C-alpha cells in the first residue's frame with residue numbers, strides 16, 4: 001500500500017510539474033496573441049461627462065459620437081455629479097428603441113443595474129457613482145445610426161445622444 005501511495009505521489013508531482021510547464025507555454029502564447037490582436041484593433045476613444053446635480057440639470061456633455069465601422073470603441077464615462085442620487089450609465093441602443101429600452105430598464109431594476117436583456121441594447125456600462133469613472137469597450141456595430149441613453153430611472157429623456165457608425 002505504501003508503495004502505491006508513493007507512486008501516486010510521484011505521479012502527482014510529475015503531472016504538476018508538467019502542467020506548470022504547459023501553462024507557462026500557454027501564457028506566452030496568449031500574451032503574443034493578445035498583443036497581435038491589440039495592434040490590429042483600431043480604437044476610438046471618447047470621454048463622456050455626465051454632468052449636473054439635479055434631474056433638470058443632468059446631461060451628457062456630448063450629444064454625438066461618431067466612429068468608423070470596424071473600429072473598437074472605448075468610452076470613459078465620468079460621473080461629474082456630487083449628489084448621491086446622481087447615478088448614471090451609458091447604454092447604446094438601436095435607433096428608435098430608446099423609449100422602449102428605458103421602459104424595460106425600470107422593470108430590469110437595480111439587480112440588472114437598470115439594463116434590460118434586450119437585443120436592442122448594443123453595449124452598456126456599469127453604473128457610475130458620483131465622482132466615479134467607468135470604462136466601456138465594445139466593437140462598433142454595423143454602419144448606421146444609433147442612440148445612447150442613461151437608463152437610470154427618469155434620466156433617459158434628458159441624458160441621451162446619437163451614435164453614428166460611418
Ligand SMILES: [Cu+2]
Pocket residue numbers: 050087088089150151152155159
Ligand atoms: Cu443618468
